[in-house]
Amino acid sequence: xAEARQTVGFIGLGTMGREMAANLLRAGHAVRAYDVVxxxxxxxxxxxxxxxxxxxxxxxxxxxxxxxxPDTPQVEEVVYGPGGLLASPPRGRLVVDMSTIxxxxxxxxxxxxxxxxxxxxxxxxxxxxxxxxxxxxxxxxGGSRAAFDRALPVLRGMxxxxxxVGDSGAGQTVKLCNQLIxxxxxxxxxxxxxxxxxxxxxxxxMREVLLGGSAASWMLDRxxxxxxxxxxxxxxxxxxxxxxxxxxxxxxxxxxxxLPATALVTSQYLDARAHxxxxxxxxxxxxxxxxxxxxxxxxxxx
Numbered sequence: 478x479a480e481a482r483q484t485v486g487f488i489g490l491g492t493m494g495r496e497m498a499a500n501l502l503r504a505g506h507a508v509r510a511y512d513v514v515x516x517x518x519x520x521x522x523x524x525x526x527x528x529x530x531x532x533x534x535x536x537x538x539x540x541x542x543x544x545x546x547p548d549t550p551q552v553e554e555v556v557y558g559p560g561g562l563l564a565s566p567p568r569g570r571l572v573v574d575m576s577t578i579x580x581x582x583x584x585x586x587x588x589x590x591x592x593x594x595x596x597x598x599x600x601x602x603x604x605x606x607x608x609x610x611x612x613x614x615x616x617x618x619g620g621s622r623a624a625f626d627r628a629l630p631v632l633r634g635m636x637x638x639x640x641x642v643g644d645s646g647a648g649q650t651v652k653l654c655n656q657l658i659x660x661x662x663x664x665x666x667x668x669x670x671x672x673x674x675x676x677x678x679x680x681x682x683m684r685e686v687l688l689g690g691s692a693a694s695w696m697l698d699r700x701x702x703x704x705x706x707x708x709x710x711x712x713x714x715x716x717x718x719x720x721x722x723x724x725x726x727x728x729x730x731x732x733x734x735x736l737p738a739t740a741l742v743t744s745q746y747l748d749a750r751a752h753x754x755x756x757x758x759x760x761x762x763x764x765x766x767x768x769x770x771x772x773x774x775x776x777x778x779x
Contacts, residue, residue, distance in 0.1 A: 485541055487509065541571045544572070552586070573598045573631070577652050598619070667704070719746045
């Protein structure tokens with residue numbers, strides 16, 4: 478059954494957002510696009526979106542506003558800032574934030590928007606740029622069930638595994654748990670590759686063997702080849718993973734939950750950024766192991 482066509486105000490056209498907005502266009506929705514980078518808006522307008530010159534223009538006439546932004550301050554600016562969503566809500570009075578941000582901040586914004594009669598759903602995603610491009614993202618949503626049901630036709634244009642996980646902030650909490658696992662998994666792959674390399678085994682062959690057993694993972698499958706070849710280029714950036722790990726530790730500190738493995742991998746991500754890897758993909762974490770094991774740095778792809 479075809480989803481009902483909706484008008485979506487889409488704010489944030491970075492690596493993920495531009496692909497997600499393009500998929501909404503392909504799904505038949507009208508998209509009113511806004512980004513602080515005019516060229517990003519122009520590129521999406523060339524695919525059929527309506528170019529908006531401001532937040533208010535993006536929200537004007539929209540059934541739903543979707544935000545996909547780098548961090549908590551940017552989402553708060555969109556909500557509270559001049560011409561923001563509190564002052565200029567969409568006609569459908571529904572906002573879906575798909576960024577990865579602080580669960581505590583989400584709950585504050587949810588309460589403030591609710592007081593103005595606006596629903597907020599926190600619906601962060603997993604699947605990276607590949608999933609955004611293919612519209613196969615995993616979406617974990619927090620907020621009221623009614624808001625989730627209203628947003629579902631639009632969410633289906635961007636993802637395939639879409640789950641209502643609880644009240645406001647629950648989506649962000651589940652996403653941060655996802656990032657915790659991803660970071661530690663990537664660290665484990667780095668250690669295995671470093672040990673295998675030191676012992677002289679064929680790393681490509683070792684990866685294939687591991688993918689056939691209980692060590693198999695998405696990270697080993699998708700990022701393993703780039704780590705082995707030294708391609709540190711496109712993908713989910715070190716800087717963004719560091720932001721997510723910071724949010725994980727802030728949440729854990731507030732709940733008095735010790736996360737020793739997360740603390741260790743965070744220090745390694747900081748090492749990567751200190752050596753100029755912040756703009757490179759997650760797989761550049763392996764360069765830390767190049768340095769720690771005294772190996773020559775892998776060839777750069779970034």
